[in-house]
Amino acid sequence: MNIELLKCHGSGNDFFIIDEISHTYNFTEENRAELAKAICDRSTELGADGILFVLKSEKADARMRVFNPDGSEASMCGNGLRCVARYVCELLGLKEAIIETMKADLQVKKQEDIFEDIPTYLVEISPVSFDLKDLPLVLDKDTIINEKVSGISEELAFTALAVPNPHFVSIVEKEQITSDLQKKISEYLNGPNDFFPDGVNVSFVKPLKKGHIYVRTFERGVGFTNACGTAMSASTLVTCMNGLNKIEEPVEVYNNGGKVRCVVHEKNGRQSIDLIGNASYVYRCEAEINMEKPQEFTLSQKEEHTGEIKQYAKLQEYAQAVLKEWM
Numbered sequence: 001m002n003i004e005l006l007k008c009h010g011s012g013n014d015f016f017i018i019d020e021i022s023h024t025y026n027f028t029e030e031n032r033a034e035l036a037k038a039i040c041d042r043s044t045e046l047g048a049d050g051i052l053f054v055l056k057s058e059k060a061d062a063r064m065r066v067f068n069p070d071g072s073e074a075s076m077c078g079n080g081l082r083c084v085a086r087y088v089c090e091l092l093g094l095k096e097a098i099i100e101t102m103k104a105d106l107q108v109k110k111q112e113d114i115f116e117d118i119p120t121y122l123v124e125i126s127p128v129s130f131d132l133k134d135l136p137l138v139l140d141k142d143t144i145i146n147e148k149v150s151g152i153s154e155e156l157a158f159t160a161l162a163v164p165n166p167h168f169v170s171i172v173e174k175e176q177i178t179s180d181l182q183k184k185i186s187e188y189l190n191g192p193n194d195f196f197p198d199g200v201n202v203s204f205v206k207p208l209k210k211g212h213i214y215v216r217t218f219e220r221g222v223g224f225t226n227a228c229g230t231a232m233s234a235s236t237l238v239t240c241m242n243g244l245n246k247i248e249e250p251v252e253v254y255n256n257g258g259k260v261r262c263v264v265h266e267k268n269g270r271q272s273i274d275l276i277g278n279a280s281y282v283y284r285c286e287a288e289i290n291m292e293k294p295q296e297f298t299l300s301q302k303e304e305h306t307g308e309i310k311q312y313a314k315l316q317e318y319a320q321a322v323l324k325e326w327m
């Protein structure tokens, strides 16, 4: 089977978009999982943090399904949704759209460029839940908000929230960022453990100065990535709950792949977050894939988006310089 792939990224969190609106691939569920394992494998010519399948929707402008490199399906992906937002808006000639995801239909909108000549989209991150059953996190209580959980860390306090994919967030100091603590906790919680039966995305957040934070995430089904959009959104909310930032005010969120902007909203006691950032294209190619042996693919017609790559490098350089100064 010949499959068209579009390599894209949001904050250096990179994905392949597979368009099932314009093409009929007739993937089975097993095909999707196996395809993710094969083409996201970084030891191959391809490699990515996930696949974004873009499908027709009966109730929205399009539907997004996200698969992690380990073949698991994620309920949401913030950086991926910005890329899908751009793809769908350009495909359908729209400035805003509604995208159906596993648990919610979400609003996406074209925005003013976050940095010179960087295609920028705003995506809605919601619903938010602190109910441990929604992650799930197995503990004999309903929520974990800024609490130490015995058996996970005696040192750090965490907040558990679903947006709606599961996140475990701790506000830390620089020493904890540079230590191997996050790796140890994340690997434990994403292996066989008594707390998170489905694994969890684990983020360390370092406040830089008012309105600016740094977030690093170990993603479930992936490992450390340059950035995780839902994690940066969840982390911004956690900093607002801690009085470090304010609801309705933009927060600049730095990450290892660049920067985004998050705005937390609260209405009738329910929170949602706007995640605003780049949706960049890297290259397009065609892959000849035998679904019986997807790891033995061959590639053709690679076409690079060199202008976008160069432009994004400037944003990255800027973000790195800020981090060097403020961390």
Ligand SMILES: N[C@@H](CCC[C@H](N)C(=O)O)C(=O)O
Binding pocket: 013, 049, 050, 066, 068, 073, 074, 075, 076, 077, 078, 079, 080, 165, 166, 201, 219, 220, 221, 222, 227, 228, 229, 230, 231
């Ligand atoms: N990178 C994503 C999140 C992808 C899914 C995550 N690994 C999970 O399993 O929940 C983002 O940008 O939000």
